[in-house]
Amino acid sequence: MSVVEETIHTPVAIVGAGACGLTAALALHRQGIECVVLERDAVPAGSTALSSGFVPAPATRVQKAAKVEDSPELFAQDIQHKAHGQAAPVLVKAYSEAIGTAMDDLEKHHHIPWQLLDQFLYPGHSVHRMHAVPEKTGEGLMTRLRAAADAAGVVVLTQAQVTALHADDTGRINSLSYSQPDGATSNLNCDAVILACNGFGGNADMVKQHLPAMKDAQYAGHVGNDGSAVAWGLQLGAALADMGAYQGHGSWAIPQGSLISWALMMEGGVQINALGQRFHDETQGYSEAAVQVLNQPEGVAWNVFDNQLLRFAQDFPDFVAAQAAGAVKSAADVASLAAIVGCPVETLANTLSAVNPNNAKDAWGRTFKRALEAPFHAIKVTGALFHTQGGLNINGQCQVLKPHGEPLPNLYAAGGAARGVSGAEVWGYLSGNGLLSAIAGGHIAALAVAQTISEKTR
Template structure:
């Protein structure tokens, strides 16, 4: 882990100065930088990797937003209030109310600004609903991948002449005696430390999913799970927060995924489940209501024999899934297996044929399973199957922040000029895996980056 180093001084006279420094050039940091550019505020992004990617590049790249111009053009009625209600319904009312309100109100203007002012072309995914969303609000760039979203954000930053320093691993936070951030120290590839003074600092860096010891401490149910997130999520923000007396919140919240193809190591879209696919375990039976959500499905799958399950679907759903680039890549890698009939599928899974037959017979239009799922269609031979496990993708807890993304002390008072958003801060998924509503990660990243930029500008003006 990037060990926290806190330096104390009255000022950093010898360092290069910038009004706003941003740690992390993922979706959160890039959004903040672009909004600061629009406000005429100079900033510098510090990115540990040679090329910015982070959790965003590994995601599906789908951004939930309410009241956007894209929705309005399609005649879809939505509102921040409706979106907020969906978030709290999924989290059983445990998501931080002030952040739910702030993020659902900010994400629409943020998406519109990225499109109108920075050329990001968003499309709306209106052919299916992800679990927990009451209307179509998932926005994506046309390529429908997280990597493409990151590429377009970087292109926008380049066009705006935003300063990004790559291969810059931030090691030190510098604070004055009044607990105000005065700068940072970052390590270059040759091991040398360089310094940057600033008037405000935005931590847009990471969660802690890639820190095995923190996962064992804070997420024990996922201690043995595959980690499918970015290695840069090493818990630095939490470590810094602990070192300076910042409050932490929702550390038990995270995004899991119950559809990580093995051994290929590829994400299989959960849209399959929402359109009629099922998950079947080694004994040949379904074991949960797949439509409740892919995050909690990670725990369900890991609890099955061998910690694996099979996603089972048919030709119609295969055609649907091929509309997602990530699925096509997984198929090309050999993740999708074709079975001509039920006996062949039973042979692939290694289960009793009669048990599998009973499972598939129960999947019929209008049938209600004991777990509560109501099926809308049957599955027809030939069948297709993908072997999957449960994985940890990214954490949803972190530095506690107010509605302006200001980091809070243990006594709930805010640091004057230290901000956090995205993976570095608590999200809006409550304190457990089941609270994650599809897209909450990018909601926190982009809405949080948008708000943090506004707050940083206000700090500079006071």
């Protein structure tokens, strides 16, 4: 292994070129501050590309144009309600206040064309505030962010895997090392570091330690989520927080290995197990549904819906791709559906007959707007781990904190590298919290770094 000895300097080094890292880089560009983004993959994608690409944000230009009444305060209430009041108040306030501006800046200065998804409400949100690019996919969002970074002249080093952060005796980072495909290790000097890289969902040992309910679950996140940000932080004396929090998903199609939008459940679909029975209130959220599904026989369930919901779901490109891959099984009647599931016809008939708008709340507290009508459709799913929501403890400026609350001199973290706003359990995850933390956190971290650098150069 060779080492490049020449001194290369950048004011800000950003580790990770997902939504968090590129948002931070673009915000620094607007402040006139140079940075280098280091990305381990050949093409920046990360967890963002694997997500739905939906971002919750209040009071954006797009939301106001749709005449939706919303505010950071209402959004903060929704976040805390879902987290049972356990989300870090300082981050809930910071993110709910920053995300609207961050989204508007990406639209105004970098031509990211946000659309408001107003056909349905995701669980836990009081109003329509979910935004997406026209492609309605995480890959579409990443494609547009990469194009924006290219247009702005942001320096992104791909196939550059950061291996170490180097600090002096005070904990101030002065450089980092990164490896390249040819085996060379290079050094990059810097004045500040923003960790926008990863969680630990791809680290089996850490998942077993911190998320025992997910130790045998399929991992649907990016392999780069290996916990390195946590390891670097611990080496520098940082504190961790909310390590038991994560985003699961109870609708991972098998064997196709693709995400099925939870909008199907919110609009009237149901989940049944291999016995033909429902087992939870599907409208509570897709994250905690992962645990519910994994607790069923063989750890699987079936998403059941009808033609009206099929037409609705076909508006989502990810669903269309899953359907093309053979995920959707169709049945003319209950007997045919029972044959697909492998359950007793009578049990399934009783289950579906209870999906009735004339009935009061069911045993799990759910009500229905209408009954499901034949022909039926079903998708076999399991519970999966998508990304972790715990990590380095940070303050409202995304500075990484020591155990007693004082910040490390020049280390910032956001997105998967830091604690999120989901409290400490799977049920605390409000739809979109991952990209909320990534985009709001990247925006906040960049502005905080820019202010510090500007003050030092006065």
